[in-house]
Amino acid sequence: xxKGKTKSGFAFEVDEAVAKDARFVRMLTVLQSRKASEVYMAxxxxxxxxxxxxxxxxxxxxxxxxxxxxxxxxxxxxxEFFEIVQKIEEKSDTAKK
Numbered sequence: 001x002x003k004g005k006t007k008s009g010f011a012f013e014v015d016e017a018v019a020k021d022a023r024f025v026r027m028l029t030v031l032q033s034r035k036a037s038e039v040y041m042a043x044x045x046x047x048x049x050x051x052x053x054x055x056x057x058x059x060x061x062x063x064x065x066x067x068x069x070x071x072x073x074x075x076x077x078x079x080e081f082f083e084i085v086q087k088i089e090e091k092s093d094t095a096k097k
Contacts, residue, residue: 002091006080010064014052014084019092023051028085049081052088 027048
């Protein structure tokens, strides 16, 4: 289990097996290629968030970022989610060694 806390204080637990999950890998591939449509990129991003955190924790993650109007700004959500992704990749790289 990969446990951590993002800079804004969101605590998370992620199963290490998620690094091998097809949805997670697809999300990384699509977002890194930047050749896909914005709609498809967004769909892959949120599929990845659900795959990594689980649906309930993903909703908690979005609520954590809501402003006073109930809006979860995508820029903040993405930056913080990629903190989690980075920790998964680091743990995955460490496990390979």
